[in-house]
Amino acid sequence: MSVEAVTLTNEEAARRRIGATAVLAALVVLLMLISLGIGPVRLSPLAVAEALFGGGSEVSQVIVREIRLPRTLLALAIGAILGLSGASLQGLLRNPLASPSLFGAPQSAAFGAVLVIALGLADVRSYALPVAAIVAAFVSVFVLLAIAGRNAGLLILILSGLAISSFAGAATALVMNLSSNPFLVLEIAFWLLGSLEDRSFQHVMLAFPFIIAGALMLFSQRHAFRALSLGEETAQSLGVDVGRLRLFVISGVALGVGGAVAVTGTIGFIGLVAPHLMRPLIGHDPGRLLVPSALTGSALLLAADIAVRIIPSTSDIKVGVLTSIIGVPFFLYLIMRERRALGGGVA
């Protein structure tokens, strides 16, 4: 065998990956056009494209560019950061059940935001909100990784995640419990359900800087995740600064999830599901899963947000409720598949 034989097989796998990624990107664009077209006034994808680039009637331009575009952009970015966060946590912990929502990060971020609102420190459009959400998310992921230690098994991670998300939930409930203002309680409750309705460019400006910063931090570590496939000690012997990598992932996830939760509330399970959908297509290399997982996250959240507008119901279904209703059975399916590893942890 020659050197060409080594590189040739690599190129074939690379072509398949690039193909899958391109198809995903096209799907995301299509879903964006559909998302922009759906609402009280239905517009075809073609009319949407026209309105986006300054064509068509003035009314359709206002509808698409000012009313629906912020919502669609938020679904795109938040889906992407959730998928990327899930893939990064799975890469860091070398564990297919790792994800922000199972670790209580969105729930903690929501607590941070709720606390700021309840204390009257900020209204829902101030930067104090994402900052509080990010700090709370950072603390939750940091505590979880500190409890888990260097080589945590599945069971410890899931149990610590359960404890942290329960605690964040209880703390949020306490804030609502102690709050004397019923309108405030209602606002917090609706917001905790997770929704993209009626979001403006102000919300986009609030969330995007943090989401983009978090995404860049996570993406910059893609090669380190690959080396980490061999365990922390070997990765370190290959020149990976494992301590720095952990800090990058915690910070990236906190920035992304905190920024997202601050404008939409908790939207769960996209981070868990996205990497799993990609492994059969892309392979298990944790470095290569990041971008496809982000695209899948976008596609999932865009699709869910389209679905809540199409499903006929007396009251609006919140997108966070829908992702959890679909995500939790998927989680159960994963537990069944990983039953052996989990059972081994108990014994």
Next chain:
Amino acid sequence: MSEAALLTARGLGVRLAGRVVLKDVSLALSPGHLVALVGPNGAGKTTLLRALAGLIPSEGEITVGGDALASLPLRERAKRFGYLPQGHLVHWPLPARDIVALGRYPHGATDPARLSPKDAEAVLRAMQAVDVMEFSDRRVTELSGGERSRVALARALAVEAPIILADEPTASLDPRHQIDVMKNLRATADKGVLVIVVTHDLGLAARFADHVLVLKEGNLVSWGTPSEGLSERVMADVFRISAYRAEYQREAVIVPWADI
């Protein structure tokens, strides 16, 4: 060990969680040697290996090729040691070739899909050296224990570092694969690499190593050629056993025989 030393340690000590695991170890090892690091369970063998590679904090002074280890950045250290830990763990079902290619990570080849010709040649050399080309495309998680240990060894060889540190590379392998791995390490040493192998198999150590280092309770208590380093007195004091000793095909044979 009279030639210029490649790896030296002076007054090396390690504490883990307040407990002294290694104390005052000094050594000087030269290129082209296979060194066996032996000792009872808990003697500090793995700790010494980790400390030498700079993977855990230690007291004392370590030099590699004349440079103080502490002064070398992480990436530079990584180029000087091929580190093969116990267990040959791989967390994701990646193809064997991608695992071996990770050996080029310290050289900047962080993506196995985009290897430079130089890196691809190094990967190929390593895979051919331990004969794993045939399962290049197979997932490591689907390989047998013996096959996986060879892939892990190829990964450490692909670094093409002047020093290889292998922690129990023969553990849980059948006799044929044990000999196979030791032959590969011997051949690597013969190419001018310093190979340090932790092992419990005194027979393999006696047969393949140029030198043995014997650890007991964190102290370096004996060293030298296998027959000197593993003398009857050392076997009794350190391992608390007697051994059958002989020579076969002009190589030392030591077979642990009875507890004393």
